[in-house]
Amino acid sequence: MNSFRVRLTLIFVGLIGLSVLTAGLFMAKTFRDNHLDALQDSMVREMNIILSTIQWRTGQPEQLFDYYTERADRLRAITGERVTFVRGDGVVLGDSDHAPETMENHALREEIVEAKRSGIGRAIRRSETTSENLMYVAIPLDPASADSAVLRVAMSLSEVDASIRRLWAVLIGGLLVLFAVAALVSYQIARGLTRPLEQISRVAKRIKNMDYQARVPVIKSDEVGELGQSINAMADSLQQQMQRIRQNENQLESVLDNMINGIVMIDRSGVVVLMNRRAEEVLGIAARELEGRHYGEAKQQYELAQLIEEGLASREHIRDEMTLYYPEERLLELNLVPIFHGKDDFGGVLLVLQDVSAIRRLERMRSEFVANVSHELKTPVAAVKGFAETLLGGAVDDPEHARAFLQIIYDESDRLNRLIGDILELSKVESRRVPLQFSPIELSTFVARTVELVAPEAARKGIALSVEASPGLYVEADEDRLRQILMNLLTNGINYTPEGGKVSITAEPLWTGGRAAEEGDDYEQIRIRITDTGIGIPKKDLPRIFERFYRVDKARSRSSGGTGLGLSIVKHLVELHKGTIAVESEVGVGSTFILELPVLH
Incomplete structure (x- = not known):
């Protein structure tokens, strides 16, 4: 924009300079023309006086040279001008500055021709004898005669040229001063015109660079001010549109990214x-x-x-x-x-x-679940039906066999009842339709009472039970569901531990990072470990033991009365408590189930 201001200033100065220069040229030309016209009038008056005082003679040129030359010299001495007498045929009879007999015929000279045609002739040319610009003025002796003799007077224009030069010097000096003043004034005018344009240009560039908060400060209400207002209105409109576009883009991007x-x-x-x-x-x-x-x-x-x-x-x-x-x-x-x-x-x-991998996997799991449920229900139902048919076939008359068959029917019915109960329980847990009633639980007392419930079963197999829980250790949990978790894990430990084995349960406080809390520390989690000395679980089966109906030893599970749903129920109940459960096991050595629960919910 500074270059534009300079160009605008130069244009203003150029226009002013051109105007002044044109005016100066016109004035100089007018001055010169007027001066020459005045000189011509003065010279004509002088020549009329000369013609009225001189006696014009005729004859052969050789006889007239001296006469007219002497007259020409005398007139030059009086007027200071070159005087020439020319006969009607163009022969020079006398000249104040040159010998007439050596001069060429002047019949075709411009001033001579014009004088015979219009009465007064004027020509300006450089004199070969004096090397100066001379103005020649000629008048005929008898304007009515085409062959009239002619009197010519010539005056040097050196003074006129000097005056013109002085005029040009003054004109150029004034022009330079005017240029300086015009440049200063033009720069100020251009600055006043371009400053708001500079502001508009800067704002337009900022808008181009997507800075839609840029505005033009509008001071005047002229055309430039109206342009600034238009730029501001455009910026307001663009800002609103870009805000809507960004809002729509953010909404679309949010929708796409969260799909x-x-x-x-x-x-x-x-x-x-x-x-x-x-x-x-x-x-x-x-x-x-x-x-x-x-x-x-x-x-x-x-x-x-x-x-x-x-x-x-x-x-x-x-x-x-x-x-x-x-x-x-x-x-x-x-x-x-x-x-x-x-x-x-x-x-x-x-x-x-x-x-759709998860959907297809769930569909497969549902199909497998239905198949497993059908298979698990079919076994006790088949046993009940078979032994009932045996009794109806006559075995009821044999009291010993009838009692044995009825006991089997009772056991299978009980197993069927447990299976149906576990299936319903698992369904509720998986669908998270189990309302949990959280309350503070003192673990040492709670664990001791839970162990008492499984003590008779452990005593029948000669399995030793041990409990280790620090007094004053609390956790916030659903008491019934936490007891159900521990009962399932303890029962599994007893069922899969040979006679004379050992099942132990320990509870300790933990930090979130897994470090055991020291005495007096505020703990954030508790860890419950249930360890048995049973048959153990092969490593290949460890990842699947919490699946529904999955059994490591199917024959052993059925003989122990297991439904294959206990650990799956335990896993879902632990997750409802925002906890985790893991297992460590070695075949022939035993297994350890590790349960970690948050203290507060």
Whole structure:
């Protein structure tokens, strides 16, 4: 903008200078012309006086040279001007500055021709004899005669030229002063005009750089002020529009980033234009690596690329399921939806990726659960039905066999009842329809009472029970559900421990990081360990022991009356308490179940 101000100043100064220079040229020319006209009038008056006082003679030129030369010299002495007498045919009869007999014929001289035609002739040219600019003025002796003799007077223009030079010196000096004043005034005017334009330009650049809070300070209400107001109104409108656009973009980005389905938008040329976070996770490709590039550049399996190519070609909705093996194995439901802008303008396709691995796994687990439940229910029902048919077939008449069969029917009915009860309990726990009533529990007393409940069973197998819990150790939990957890774990330990073995339970305080709390510390968690010296669990079975109906030793489990649901129920109850459960085991040595619960909820 400073260069614009300088250019504007130069334009102003140039216009003023050109105007002054033009005026000076016109004035100098007018001055010179007026001066020459005045000189001509003066010279004509002098020549008229000369013609009225001189006696004009005729004859041969040789006889007249001396006469007219003497007259010319005398007149030059009086007037200071060159005087020339020219005969009608152009022969010079006398001249005050040159010998007439050596001078050429003057019949065609400009001033002579003009004098005979109009009565007065004037010409300005450089004299070869004096090397000065001279003004020649001639008048005829008899204006009515075309062959009239002519009197010519010449005057040097050195004084006129000197006057013109003095005029130019004054003019140039004044012009320089005027230029300086004009430059200063023009700069101030240009500065006053360009300063608001500079502000408008700076604001426009800031708006161009997306700084929509920039505003033009409007001081005057002229055209520039109206321009500033228009810029401010435009900035207000752009700011509001950009705020709405950013708000919509943030909402759209939030929706896309929090969608559980992957979204990939591909234009009709196959270039990926949009990709959300879930799609990055599913495909194992960062959006910045793929957006703006062709989908074929993604290192994905051939079937997915073929599906996209088919969707771009057919421009129809395509639905399919596909297993991807990178970055991890997933079963995906793919929906390829065509995008149209208007009625017939095809814009590309939208690829929706839905991970249905968990859904299919749940469906498989449900099928397996139904099959397992059917199998588990079928066994006791078959036993009850078989022995009932045996009794109806006549075995009821044999008291010894009848009693044995009835005992089996009773045991199987009891097992069936426990199985149904566990299934209902697991269903409630898994659906989180179990309301927990949290209350402070003093663990040493609570654990001791729980051990008393399983003591008769342990005594029948000769299994020793031991309890280790510090007095004053509290935890916030649902008392009935916590007792159900410990009962299940203790019963499992007793059932899978041979006679003469040992089952122990310990409770200790913990910090969140797992460090055992020292005496006097404020603990944040408690850890309960239930250890037995039983048969142990193979390492390959450890990850699955909390699954429904999973049994390490199926024959042993059924003989012990287990339903295969106890540990699954325990796991879900622990999770309802925001705790964790883990197991450590070695075959032939025993198992340890480690339960960690938060102190407060």
